[in-house]
Amino acid sequence: MPRLPRLVAVPTAAVALIVLTSGPTSAGEPTVSDPRVIAHFDFAAGQAAENIALEPDGSADLTFAFSGQVARVDKQGTTRILATLPPVADPNTPAVGVAVASGIVRAHDGTLYVNYATGTSETGIWRIDPHGGAPVQIAELPVDGFPNGLALDEECSVLYAADSVRGTVWSVPREGGTPTAWATGTALQPLPAPDGFIGANGIKFHNGAVWVSNSDRQTLLRIPVRPDKSAGTVETRATGLATIDDFGFTGHDDTVLAALNVNNQVALVRPDGTHKVVLTRDDGLANPTSVAVRGKTVYVSSASFFVTPPDPNLLLARLDRGHGRTGR
Template sequence: MHNKLLTLTAASAAVVAATPVLLPTASASTTAAPQLVPRASVHFDLAKGQTPENIALAPDGAAYVTFAAGRQVAKVSRDGTTRILATLPEPADGGVRTPVLGFPLTVGIVRAHDGTLYFLYATGTPDLTGVWRLRPGGKPQRIAALPANGLPNGLALDARTRTLYITDSVLGTISSVPTTGGSPTVWSAPELAPDGFLGVNGLKIHNGAVWVTNLDKGTALSIPIRPDGRAGRVRTEATGLQGIDDFAFTGRGDQLLATLNGTSQVALVESDGRHSIVLTPADGLQNPTSVAVRGDTVYVTSAAYLTAKDPNLVRLHLKR
């Protein structure tokens, strides 16, 4: 595990090297930002590979997270208790063919209304890379294979059509597959390719569109879902967000919170694309990877990929 974390740290360093520190600019928002007041923090064990990569919320306030380096899915209760729900099988070659990183990792996760969890696993091998499902009380099962030469990353569920959307940060694509499983199809590709490291990353369904980020290009994009289910024309919603990873909408139109991994910051992005920094390392962030919002509560996970200390989950009150 130590060698895996060193590999991940080295890869993350490449992101930071190409990521300028975000200083106040003319593009920064001048509107009053909502205040994020810390409520609680949960700390994870780096030595066990507990690097939280993505998060999905339950109605009771519990959070489901993927531990990337541990190949695990875990449940974090409101009181901070962490329980491992599943550990995925290690590939026969140890995952050395996993693109960019060289070791297997669990990535995007979503939760359906019935409590079923869907998540992504990247191993560089055709027998394990893909979309996995975990029903309450059950065992993890792969329901769709994904290209072994890619790096599946972000995951979103369109509950209305029972469709899963998947970003691939290496191949630069968004694919779709029914929640029942089967063969994924490439849904969109323009503007999604990497530019040196990782391309399309975070993913959400919002107001009839697929929203994504491109880490290398520092952009947030939206792609309308046409009535026939096909992808519409890509629209750039925000720029200048270098190192952008995951994001979540605040509940105010297209306003969103985005994690900036390399600089350990969270940005508030307004509907017109302007942005301001609202969380920093002083708030406990250690290379934040994902963010989720439920009501007036914000959850931010930090995987400590570069800082190599204190991977955590911070819960904050969103005071508007």
């Protein structure tokens, strides 16, 4: 997620930011078409749609950043609340000041894991059992950090959390326990003050590596997982992705659809690092925060941090190869 509306007066020049790097459309590369918003949420009630995990039936499990809720939205747009993280009386979350429900992942058995950033001992990873019940904290993360994106390597039973303030990727056993600072370094950190705000943000486990976006540095990074499960050298796979938030892979290769939050865009990022815009504000995006892909369906959550009037929503689109819209 980017900085909150009450903390920012974004100048026009900053919103404009950097023109996206683009390249020629490659034959057979994914194309996106038929975007439609299937559900709208209540921003005033804290329902800023932050992150997505997908259910086998195509429903989307969403975190609502400011209400602490986890909701399930079916493909017809019907929404129900699954769980609510415990309220924090005096949140002191670094950089934002309020409690934020952020990354979410789903295990094959239906268990959900959610990041919660509060600036208190409640900061960490919480588990929601498949059959309901109150969320349970399974790992505490540093109170001076901001756990944002969350990824799961189910084969190795490891959760990875991207800390946007400390510039760290934390690893935690899926069953819970003490976190380990798995990856650190400049590439994961926010920019220095006064310009810095959000470093490591979105995160995914894909093809034997942990992939991370850095919002401040406008980059998409790949960190190989070594045979001993330690972090390899951080690789920069794409640059110039202004206001990048979370992202999703379109298939088995390294093609990515990335949410560009303040720009109100989704960009297709090719394996060679070039990219093009495939969805915009005209399609219904309202500060997109996360992208997920299942088969031929693209899911995009929008938190509407800056759009006036606010319109947090869930958008679906069609993913194809060789036809459909070719970018803008």
